[in-house]
Amino acid sequence: MLSMILCAFGTWTVMILFISSFWLTLRKGIIHLKRLHEIPCSGCEYFTNDYRLKCTVHPKKACSEQAIACIDFEPKTSACNACQKGRRKQCLNLFD
Numbered sequence: 001m002l003s004m005i006l007c008a009f010g011t012w013t014v015m016i017l018f019i020s021s022f023w024l025t026l027r028k029g030i031i032h033l034k035r036l037h038e039i040p041c042s043g044c045e046y047f048t049n050d051y052r053l054k055c056t057v058h059p060k061k062a063c064s065e066q067a068i069a070c071i072d073f074e075p076k077t078s079a080c081n082a083c084q085k086g087r088r089k090q091c092l093n094l095f096d
Helices: 002-036 085-094
Strands: none
16 A cells, blocks of 8 residues: 555656656746747848858857847848849840
8 A cells, every 4th residue: 555655656756756847847948949949031122141151240149049139130121142043043134
């Protein structure tokens, strides 16, 4: 009888620890994702969207948590280089 009570107590303890560990990990993950969504690089004028050189101003900080408070952030305009890639290709085809 005593062994059954101890076994049930141990099982419930393990279950509670597992659920609390899962909950804490989930909360930390959500907080981390919210922090990563604050990175402004994809909306910046200097972001090249190329894996070899992500940012022309701060290549080491680009797309990392260090870029959240970037002082050189400039919002993309319609005349930015990344937006005009398609236009240049069309112009090159006109001369062929």
